[in-house]
Amino acid sequence: MRTNHKSKPASSSSMLPAFAKGLGPAGVKRFPYINVVTSTVHKKRETLTHDLHNFELVSKITQTILDQGTVNEIEPMTKGSRKKRVHSHSMSLQSVVRALRQSGKEWRSVSANHIRTVLEDCAQLTPGTIALVAPDPNAQSEGSSDADRSPTVQQTIDACSTVERLHEEAKKAAHVRFLPTLDHVARATLRQLSHSQHSELSTSIIDAMRFWQVSEHNVSEVSELVTRVETLARVANRGRYVTARLFGSRNYGLCSDQSDVDITVSVSPARGSRAQETDASNRNFFRDLASILRRSAGFTRIIDVSHAHVPIIKFVFVTPGKRRLEGDISLNGSKGLAKSRLIATYLGLDPRVRQVLAVVKLWAIRRELTNHNTLNSFGLMMMAITFLISRRVVPPLQMLATAQVTPQAWARLAQIHKSAHKIASLYPAINSASAPTSPEDAAFPLSRPAVRCLQSGADLPEWTVEGTRAYYLNGGELNRWRSPNHDSSATLLFDMFRYYGFDFDPRQHAISARLGSTTIPRASLFHLPPLDSETTIAEPNKWRNKVRLLAIEDPFDLAVNCGRNAPPEWVEGLLWEMRRAAWALLPSANHQINHPHGGGHSPLDRLLLPPTEAVYCDAAVWASAYHRALQAPLPGSKAPAFDPAVDCVPDRTVDLEGLEHNQLLGQSAPHLRAPRPAMQPGHMRQTF
Missing domain, CATH: 3.30.460.10 (Beta Polymerase, domain 2)
Incomplete structure (x- = not known):
């Protein structure tokens, strides 16, 4: 529960500090470490359990005093010409302790000191509702009882309802809040946009190239x-x-x-x-x-x-x-x-490639995603280009000797994607014995040393650069290329964010611009370092250092993973950012379209909004973004598993819509014409 009253420092057993102090910034760079997320969620749930227990204790005390305490009549208070008599109840602290211990097993071990601490904090939260009063000095005679020498608990007549209301507010405020999973976006399309809205978005994307x-x-x-x-x-x-x-x-x-x-x-x-x-x-x-x-x-x-x-x-x-x-x-x-x-x-093959890559690169800078310590811009470019190849916007230049690509050639490429044996044949330096095989691949020899053009079947040149094969189709031949895909740049951008955010599985899929697919089975690219599936996040440091969750094949250094520096939690965070990006481009996330908050922000304004809100500094909110890692119980870990179906209910989810709307209202200048943001401490300069 939040309160405007300043509280004094209290012991760890007090419920007030947990309400007041919250949790400070957590994590390194853009996304917090997975063990910080799990431990923060665990601590918040422990604190919630402790605080709610204390509220139940206060509720039990107020009800006990109401039933067994002494009724006192306070001086009449005048309000205009009418008089209102106010009643209060009181009971000695010692008597309250005895009554509680006799009320049930749950309160049998309660102590006067614990009750005193809880009541003092509650009195600060609700001034005038409940108070602990020192004993009357005149009552300190030899014949006085323990109750007479004990402090007295005084409360107003409505203390019970006040504490119950505070109890409900505290449960709502102290519950762990998560980022929304945005699952509804997985089934959405830009067909929800009207023609004018789609045109406006496409125009905004072209305007982004001015940056x-x-x-x-x-x-x-x-x-x-x-x-x-x-x-x-x-x-x-x-x-x-x-x-x-x-x-x-x-x-x-x-x-x-x-x-x-x-x-x-x-x-x-x-x-x-x-x-x-x-x-x-x-x-x-x-x-x-x-x-x-x-x-x-x-x-x-x-x-x-x-x-x-x-x-x-x-x-x-x-x-x-x-x-x-x-x-x-x-x-x-x-x-x-x-x-x-x-x-x-x-970039020169189709104008939509430059438009999509321009927005993706600008989005990555605004959302503070790319740097040398995780994934540089070149790796992100490979993700975007590979997606565009898979949608046939551009052809796989490293697999062709001609810009003429017939449906039969695309079909041959799809057959290669499905066969680890055929993929292995494109890597002649790899020992064929290490490649997985299947009966239908028996007639497909691995001994052929050259890569052949998908269209003509002719051997492709090697074009060796620094000992690696660096061939790709270039020159005037490409003037003949005409893409069979006629989607707008807006549709391609949305589909790319939605695909990587929801459909792409980094545990199963590898990204290869050379092969033109985002769904190459990781096991098929066995020349890349494999995913260490034996390491679990119960050992967070080992898990972070060994698990290479993101696999992006370098188009020339085929044994190099462009995503090798990205720790698993960063990959999980990136994929949530992809989900958020798709959500930002939809009309349901656009305040321009019948939003209760009002306003007129364009989808691209929302897409490029920097993550400056304090909510992103709270490690606990990232549990929903890390759901792949947290969806199963962790062996040997006290941290709870995350279940989106249970934990991501509306009253436990960050209001991303309202939060970003307020942030957009506070912007002083349009994003597209804003200067490049200052480099954050610890961030390296970007290459590519």
Whole structure:
């Protein structure tokens, strides 16, 4: 129960502190750890049980005094010309204790000190209703009884009904509240929108692309920066051919003036040098380059990470116009360039790809989702592109030699998705003995070393980059591509959020842009680290470190999982955010459409609303978002399982609609034209 009265500090046995103090912020970065969620829910339920027991005790005391206490008549109170006589009841504390102990087994062990503490707290919650009065000094004679020397409990005539009302309010306020599961969205479609509403949403999506526009002046500054890095790199490594190029979002054009500048420096190997010698030489060169940058005008905050597996230099550069450019310099990042060009090719195939990816990337920034510690923007791009391939908006470029894709070719791709044996044949470096087989796959040989075009059957080139196969269809041939999917960008965006939020099962499915499917069985991509199904959340640290719940195949480094850094609770939180995103795009979540709160917010305003409300800092609310992990009892854990059917009832669910409506009313500027939010402590800069 909330009260406006300030309470004094009390002991742990008091019911008041639990009502007043609540629970502070919990978790790291965007989502709280699973063990914090379970322990917080457990503590809240324990506190609720304890507090309700105390309320029952106060109710029993008030009823006992009403039945057995002394009736007192208080001085008449005048209200206008009418007089009202007020009655109260009183009973000594010692007598109350005896009466309670005799009333039943439940109260047999109650003590006077416990009753005193509970009554003092209740008196603060309801001033004038109940009070503990010190004994009358005149009654302290030798012949006085224990009851005479005991404090007296006094209460007004309506104390019973007041305490009962407080009891009900406390139960409602102290119950654990959860984020809504939003299950109704799983069956929804954008057909619920009228034509004008659908057009407005599509227009808003196109407007969102304005956020990812770079000024000509910024382009010029970045170009000069790359040229300067290349010049300094040649000074650090004289006698060898050195080039510097942009990659990431600055390369494929989904960036803003504030986006990071990712530069790769390529150094030609010395003639006759061995791989180990080249690696040592490159790391020495990188350290020398970092030293030169520190002495160069404009460069500040140079951080040398040349000892890492992939050497990088982090920097901040202040342009002559006093603009700050942040970014990374990597060494020999040919694969980064190839990945950037692959995304650029997909963006150029169909305008809806750029529209969907522009909103997804902006949504991830607004909702504080992507960073290097969990999932970077490249991994999120792969999730979105793979979904668009599965809807045939764009073709799987790494499986084709022609832009002509007939229904038969799509059918052949679907057959590959269903067969672990056929998937294994596309990974010739993998030992065929380790691949699962089935009788119908016996005629499909694994010895073929080349990947073949789905349409023509011709062998596809390898295009090896840094030892990995980096082929994808590119060039003028793609001008012939015409998508068989005619859905609007609004529909595709909603369907993508709804799919990942409700249908995608990270325990069963892996995402592969190369194969063009979001439902590849994880066991079929056996070259990726498997899901550690033996580890349970009864061992939270082991569970967090070992379980790789999200599997996203890197399109070129086929043994690399782009989601390997995402802890399980972060994945659960991301999927709830996907559910919320689909909910935000529906008219039922749009205040513009007959909402009792009123207002005129667009669906995209709701979609891009930052998670600044304090409710997200309470670990307990995330139990419903982590329902996959909490739906079964936890071995060896005191934390209760979460059952959406039982726990997610209306009076235990956060009013997300009203909460976000109030937040939108407090916004000072439209989201699409707001500046890029400041980086939060502990968040790394984004690549791609």
